[in-house]
Amino acid sequence: xxxxxxxxxxxxxxxxxxxxxxxxxxxxxxxxxxxxxxxxxxxxxxxxxxxxxxxxxxxxxxxxxxxxxxxxxxxxxxxxxxxxxxxxxxxxxxxxxxxxxxxxxxxxxxxxxxxxxxxxxxxxxxxxxxxxxxxxxxxxxxxxxxxxxxxxxxxxxxxxxxxxxxxxxxxxxxxxxxxxxxxxxxxxxxxxxxxxxxxxxxxxxxxxxxxxxxxxxxxxxxxxxxxxxxxxxxxxxxxxxxxxxxxxxxxxxxxxxxxxxxxxxxxxxxxxxxxxxxxxxxxxxxxxxxxxxxxxxxxxxxxxxxxxxxxxxxxxxxxxxxxxxxxxxxxxxxxxxxxxxxxxxxxxxxxxxxxxxxxxxxxxxxxxxxxxxxxxxxxxxx
Numbered sequence: 001x002x003x004x005x006x007x008x009x010x011x012x013x014x015x016x017x018x019x020x021x022x023x024x025x026x027x028x029x030x031x032x033x034x035x036x037x038x039x040x041x042x043x044x045x046x047x048x049x050x051x052x053x054x055x056x057x058x059x060x061x062x063x064x065x066x067x068x069x070x071x072x073x074x075x076x077x078x079x080x081x082x083x084x085x086x087x088x089x090x091x092x093x094x095x096x097x098x099x100x101x102x103x104x105x106x107x108x109x110x111x112x113x114x115x116x117x118x119x120x121x122x123x124x125x126x127x128x129x130x131x132x133x134x135x136x137x138x139x140x141x142x143x144x145x146x147x148x149x150x151x152x153x154x155x156x157x158x159x160x161x162x163x164x165x166x167x168x169x170x171x172x173x174x175x176x177x178x179x180x181x182x183x184x185x186x187x188x189x190x191x192x193x194x195x196x197x198x199x200x201x202x203x204x205x206x207x208x209x210x211x212x213x214x215x216x217x218x219x220x221x222x223x224x225x226x227x228x229x230x231x232x233x234x235x236x237x238x239x240x241x242x243x244x245x246x247x248x249x250x251x252x253x254x255x256x257x258x259x260x261x262x263x264x265x266x267x268x269x270x271x272x273x274x275x276x277x278x279x280x281x282x283x284x285x286x287x288x289x290x291x292x293x294x295x296x297x298x299x300x301x302x303x304x305x306x307x308x309x310x311x312x313x314x315x316x317x318x319x320x321x322x323x324x325x326x327x328x329x330x331x332x333x334x335x336x337x338x339x340x341x342x343x344x345x346x347x348x349x350x351x352x353x354x355x356x357x358x359x360x361x362x363x364x365x366x367x368x369x370x371x372x373x374x375x376x377x378x379x380x381x382x
Contacts, residue, residue, distance in 0.1 A: 008036065009093040018043055025053060036055075036082055056078060079106035091118070101144040120150045120152065124154055150170070153172055153173075154175070154176055202276040203275050204226065204233070205277070207290045207293075211240050213284060215281045215283055217245065219236065221327045277338065278302070281325075285308060287308045291312055296358075300344070
């Protein structure tokens with residue numbers, strides 16, 4: 001099969017789904033496929049020119065009759081336009097709401113023009129675990145997923161949750177998130193703690209979008225428990241609704257000078273290079289892309305045991321798993337690793353070895369195989 005023309009619809013903002021969708025497109029383009037991103041803004045990881053990558057902006061105008069701009073209708077129209085004039089072979093939408101339902105709408109419009117465009121829906125987590133459990137969204141999510149030509153999830157855990165939450169007749173393929181382990185390699189990254197004014201003490205790191213599900217208050221509490229026992233620092237990267245609360249906690253602490261907030265970090269590898277421990281005590285994580293990035297940099301992960309994290313973070317080998325809210329136990333696990341250099345190095349080695357299982361060269365071919373299968377099925381129906 002010749003090189004494919006693929007449309008990718010994703011949210012452009014900071015977060016795992018946007019990062020994975022963008023990196024997937026970049027990798028596909030590097031293999032010679034033409035990739036067309038369709039979104040209301042340039043994806044945050046698509047800041048440089050890439051051969052074979054094209055961006056189509058969805059412009060939403062203000063309509064005097066509507067309280068809220070009709071984004072879904074405008075997005076569907078843009079997908080139709082791109083599909084016709086760029087002759088797309090396949091549409092890959094990331095996130096069920098609203099992208100899967102919009103993809104179906106665009107597909108029906110194209111059928112009226114005698115154009116068959118299959119679409120694949122990738123579920124990343126929040127669309128199912130949070131939004132999906134709002135019963136008002138259930139009919140449209142179930143319908144658009146069942147109408148998808150294929151469904152993928154980023155973990156076995158998310159697959160189970162999807163099947164439990166919705167009556168899905170379609171087969172669900174599990175294709176985990178991936179990473180370029182050559183890029184996320186501690187050996188090849190410039191790592192200078194002094195650039196942030198950090199002395200030679202252990203550094204804990206947390207990276208997220210600071211939503212409530214990330215349990216940012218627990219991140220601070222874990223650090224404070226550890227800091228009482230040993231000198232150390234913590235760096236929190238990212239931004240979101242819980243940041244103000246976290247900053248207030250930090251400012252009211254006697255160790256406030258040891259707590260550093262950086263805001264958004266477009267490329268976290270130089271930050272992770274400084275890390276000795278990565279904290280991810282989330283209420284749930286469908287995969288945990290930031291944890292994978294940490295593991296690839298040889299950073300042990302202390303996380304909750306919910307969602308897809310046990311599939312990624314191996315208890316007692318690459319880090320430790322605890323129930324959400326077990327702050328003291330998580331702090332004890334941090335201290336167990338940090339109090340012995342040999343133990344820390346063992347966990348570092350195991351972390352890197354585990355991350356290699358999720359290297360892009362092992363995961364991207366799974367998507368390509370699925371793409372070709374769906375395109376072939378679509379052509380046979382013509």
